[in-house]
Amino acid sequence: MQRQHPTSLSRGEARIKRAFILSALIIAGLLAIALLALWLTSGEDAPALVDDAEIATPIVPTPAGIATNAGAGTDANANNAAPGLGIPPKLPFTDITEQAGIDFVHINGAYGDRLMPETIGSGAAFFDYDRDGDQDLFLVNSREWADHQTLDEPPTQALYRNDGTGRFEDVTAQAGLAISTYGMGVAIGDIDGDGWQDLYLTTLNGNWLFRNVAGQFEEITKQAGVGGGENSWSSSAAFFDDDGDGDLDLFVVNYVDWSPKIDLEIDFRLTGLGRAYGAPLNFVGTNNILYRNQGDGRFTDVSAVAGIQRFDPVSRMPVGKGLGLVPFDVDDDGWLDLIVVNDTVRNFLFRNRGDGTFEETAIFEGVAYDRNGKATSAMGVDVARFSDGELGIAVGNFANEMASLFMTTNGKPPFVDEAVIQGLGPASRIPLTFGVLFVDVDLDGREDLLLANGHLEHEIHKVQQSQHYAQPASLFWNCGPDCPQRFVPLPQEQAAVGDLAQDLVGRGAAYADIDGDGDLDLLITQNGRRPALLRNDQETGHHWLRVELVGQPPNRAAIGARIALRVSSAEDSMTEVREVRELRPTRSYLSQVEQPITFGLGEIDDPSALTLTITWPDGREQSLVPEQIDRLIRIEQPKPVS
Numbered sequence: 001m002q003r004q005h006p007t008s009l010s011r012g013e014a015r016i017k018r019a020f021i022l023s024a025l026i027i028a029g030l031l032a033i034a035l036l037a038l039w040l041t042s043g044e045d046a047p048a049l050v051d052d053a054e055i056a057t058p059i060v061p062t063p064a065g066i067a068t069n070a071g072a073g074t075d076a077n078a079n080n081a082a083p084g085l086g087i088p089p090k091l092p093f094t095d096i097t098e099q100a101g102i103d104f105v106h107i108n109g110a111y112g113d114r115l116m117p118e119t120i121g122s123g124a125a126f127f128d129y130d131r132d133g134d135q136d137l138f139l140v141n142s143r144e145w146a147d148h149q150t151l152d153e154p155p156t157q158a159l160y161r162n163d164g165t166g167r168f169e170d171v172t173a174q175a176g177l178a179i180s181t182y183g184m185g186v187a188i189g190d191i192d193g194d195g196w197q198d199l200y201l202t203t204l205n206g207n208w209l210f211r212n213v214a215g216q217f218e219e220i221t222k223q224a225g226v227g228g229g230e231n232s233w234s235s236s237a238a239f240f241d242d243d244g245d246g247d248l249d250l251f252v253v254n255y256v257d258w259s260p261k262i263d264l265e266i267d268f269r270l271t272g273l274g275r276a277y278g279a280p281l282n283f284v285g286t287n288n289i290l291y292r293n294q295g296d297g298r299f300t301d302v303s304a305v306a307g308i309q310r311f312d313p314v315s316r317m318p319v320g321k322g323l324g325l326v327p328f329d330v331d332d333d334g335w336l337d338l339i340v341v342n343d344t345v346r347n348f349l350f351r352n353r354g355d356g357t358f359e360e361t362a363i364f365e366g367v368a369y370d371r372n373g374k375a376t377s378a379m380g381v382d383v384a385r386f387s388d389g390e391l392g393i394a395v396g397n398f399a400n401e402m403a404s405l406f407m408t409t410n411g412k413p414p415f416v417d418e419a420v421i422q423g424l425g426p427a428s429r430i431p432l433t434f435g436v437l438f439v440d441v442d443l444d445g446r447e448d449l450l451l452a453n454g455h456l457e458h459e460i461h462k463v464q465q466s467q468h469y470a471q472p473a474s475l476f477w478n479c480g481p482d483c484p485q486r487f488v489p490l491p492q493e494q495a496a497v498g499d500l501a502q503d504l505v506g507r508g509a510a511y512a513d514i515d516g517d518g519d520l521d522l523l524i525t526q527n528g529r530r531p532a533l534l535r536n537d538q539e540t541g542h543h544w545l546r547v548e549l550v551g552q553p554p555n556r557a558a559i560g561a562r563i564a565l566r567v568s569s570a571e572d573s574m575t576e577v578r579e580v581r582e583l584r585p586t587r588s589y590l591s592q593v594e595q596p597i598t599f600g601l602g603e604i605d606d607p608s609a610l611t612l613t614i615t616w617p618d619g620r621e622q623s624l625v626p627e628q629i630d631r632l633i634r635i636e637q638p639k640p641v642s
Helices: 011-041 052-056 260-266
Strands: 093-095 124-127 136-139 158-162 168-170 183-189 198-203 208-213 216-219 234-240 249-254 289-293 299-301 322-328 337-342 348-352 358-360 381-385 391-395 404-409 412-417 433-439 448-453 474-478 487-489 506-512 521-526 532-536 543-550 562-568 575-582 597-602 610-615 621-624 632-636
Touching: 124 183, 124 506, 124 521, 198 234, 234 322, 249 322, 322 381, 337 381, 381 575, 391 412, 391 433, 433 521, 448 506, 448 521, 543 562, 543 610, 562 597, 575 597
Parallel strands: 183 234, 381 433, 433 506, 543 632
Antiparallel strands: 093 532, 124 136, 136 158, 158 168, 183 198, 198 208, 208 216, 234 249, 249 289, 289 299, 322 337, 337 348, 348 358, 381 391, 391 404, 404 412, 433 448, 448 474, 474 487, 506 521, 521 532, 543 597, 562 575, 562 610, 610 621
């Protein structure tokens, strides 16, 4: 099953152009710094030491319409000014958590022993559980430790039903999901092809599978055979078709071999703080699990025969310490591959051979280590196909480690970590990043990058001046391939990004159009706090098209499908691929985004200029011209011709 996807013929020239411009800017900058240093040091005393945070702060363009101190006044129409090349628009978000009816608070059980699970936080998922056409919200909760109970009622998971306007009602109990466990992540998928989205919950001590029966969830973990080990610490999970038989299989990422006893014996400490939350370096790794769907409600663990178990060649112990996961087709062969990012050990890239087995190729493909050849404390991960045909993998790392952005050349592996030259560089170095999302927040057709940040230690500022427990999220505007740097960091200020600038103990991140206005709203979970539901209030005037795919049974949600948006030009009768999106909702960190795919159209207002080409999971293609834009359209996969 081989699929061909169109790519740009000029991406090499564009990359050379970007590199040339960037090199010129760097040379000019170094010359300016040298001259300034020479002037400052002539006859002056030695300068005082400064915090490393100050020298790492990048100078970023001011978004269009935001007043600066440089001018005496600002035109009244400035807030609606269109951004120029390299100048991002104003992108305000409004925190509507409370007014939307979400009263959830994450409980991590922290009370003083500094146990590692207390730092992980939890994920969230947007999905239409009741099939009424809007995006509902599931929030994963943890709980208190058995020997330290302070709450009258144990915390449970939470399911909120959307009324279609962005207001939510707590329906956890009546839906059958009032489960108390030390939850971590969530995966959504229709395991039996009945059209209702089922739910998989990963936890610290055994996982749960819930079958969706017309909006009511029944627990079927044992009969399905997907509980994992009783003491297995699972993190992310994803439903995808690994063997091409049409039904959804399940991949589960496991973290470390942990117990309170081991944690306390390691007794990690920070000077000035005492006992602290330690890194996973001193914990033994674990293997991930691949459950293959048998088509009758049961799954079989095929991890060993599928080739996804990884062992240290000397100790023969498992080496994986996974947190993030994305299924995607890295080589355009029609089979979904897997990127698994690990904490303090190298990442894994499992290439699907198409025969039920995988080959681990991260080192050969260039995604195992960062730009310095080192393993990072990787947490979240996401994948994007950019408008110039390149494939990018973004990884969120620990504080004082830049985020990674692995990029292809000519749309094919191997990858190179281009975080610096693509614009992430210094702006992503100081924060501690968990959630990572590519999302087109301004509907210009280019996916921007969101990083959800937050530290592990409440009092980290006492020992590291540049660090704080709560940190604002980072939003990088995608300027496009013709700019010197693809991504431009937006100021973490209310005037630029609204309530996205607030300090959060960020962990998971997800998006959905919760109010039906076409743009994508954000949710960031917090560790030990309430989540932040952030309504997108951008006013760019850009057009959009949302696409909901309906596949043939058993993969009714068409997980793994790909849509290419082509735009024709009346002037030269040329058609170019503007955007390519894959339907793979498991992304970010412990979380899942909505399943409808949003295309930002920018100023394109003529639907006849657009062509959608869907490559369905079975490899068949379908093309159509949308009749209208600025709306959601539903496309059903044609039945195969017998």
